[in-house]
Amino acid sequence: MKKCWMVLISLCVAFAMPTFADTKPEEASRAKKLLERAVEHYRDEGDRALAAFSRQGPFLEGNLYVFVIDSEGVMLASSGPSHALIGRNIKPLLDDRLKLDFEAVLSESGEGVREGEYRWVNQSTGRVERKKAFYQRVGDHVLAVGYYLGRPGEAEAKALLGRVTEDLKENRHKTLNAINWLDPRYIQDELYAFVVDLQSKQFVAHGYDLNLIGQDFVSLKDRTGKSIGQDMLDLIDDQPEATYSYQWRNPVTRKFETKQAFLRRQDDLLIVVGHYSNLEADSEAVPNNN
Incomplete structure (x- = not known):
């Protein structure tokens, strides 16, 4: 039952989440072509397909x-993975929020290709990764194909930093306010932004932990006791941009x-966006002046 529930979440959230820049255009092309072939085959063969x-x-x-x-x-x-659910009505198994998202997909009248993102365990790596789905309604059926995007990296982090910078201007x-309300425009899976007022040295926005809003940034430390906040402030004191690695x-x-x-x-703001590696951290945070 647990496996079925996870499959359902993956299917429904796919249609509810916003999409970001695709880092795998070739994979996207393959997925779209597979969906196109499937739609064509279904139109030719009907339910025999x-x-x-x-x-x-x-x-x-x-x-x-x-x-x-x-x-x-x-x-x-x-x-x-959803093969085990063939023949089952999955709507009764959904919670209220997922049911609304799912109903929205089923009620769409257009037959054009739509898309969405969600997180799902990649069985080949054993990690939770972003997955993108293309889907199309044909008659009263919805056909879909999805593929893994991988974890957000440097390119995605820099793109989000640029987006936040321009929007703040x-x-x-x-x-x-949008960042603090966890607006999906500023959240990409494990990627998020936070903003610090350089005059008060306090968090004024955080895309993940709202408990930090209004808290002293200088006192921010990693699990080893390293002063992350002060290090970042020192780095940005005499230069407009910097990088910093920590746990x-x-x-x-x-x-x-x-x-x-x-x-x-x-101006008087420090904007920070970072991406995680696949390596568990085992050493204290170290400034990076590159």
Whole structure:
């Protein structure tokens, strides 16, 4: 039952979350083409195509597979982890929030290709990773194909830093509030931003831990007792940008991992976005002046 529940979460959250810049354009192209072939095959064969979608064959390409759900919420076909749910109405198993997201997908009348993101355990790596799904409604059925995006890295962190910087320039109050309200525009899986007022030395925005808002940044330390906050302030004191590596708990994996943070000073604000490595941290934070 637990496995079924996780499968359901992966299917439904896929359609609810916003998407960010795709770091795997070739994989995206493969997924879209597989969905296009599946849609064409279904239009030609009707429900006879469901058997082909539920076994190893031309509609299973590595970790890419097709799954199909009808307008009542019944899983009709899948050659992936949701294969065990074929023939079951999955809606009664959903909580209220996921049920609303799921109903929204099933109620869509258009037949164009849509997309969304979610987190799911990659069986080949054993890690929770972002996954992107392309889906299309055909009649009263929804066909979908998803693929793994991998964990956010340096490119994604710098892109988010740039987005926050530009939005703060345009409307500081609105952007700080949006970050604190955990607006999905500023959260990408384990990637988030925080902002510090350089005059008060206090957090004014945080994209993950709202308990830090208004707290003293100077006193921020890692688990070894290293003064992370003061180190960052020292780095940014005489330069507009810097990088800094330290230990912090990953909000997704819940493990302490090495985090590389990108720092930017904008007027009286310090903006920080960092990405986590796959390595568990075992040493104290160390400044990085590169």
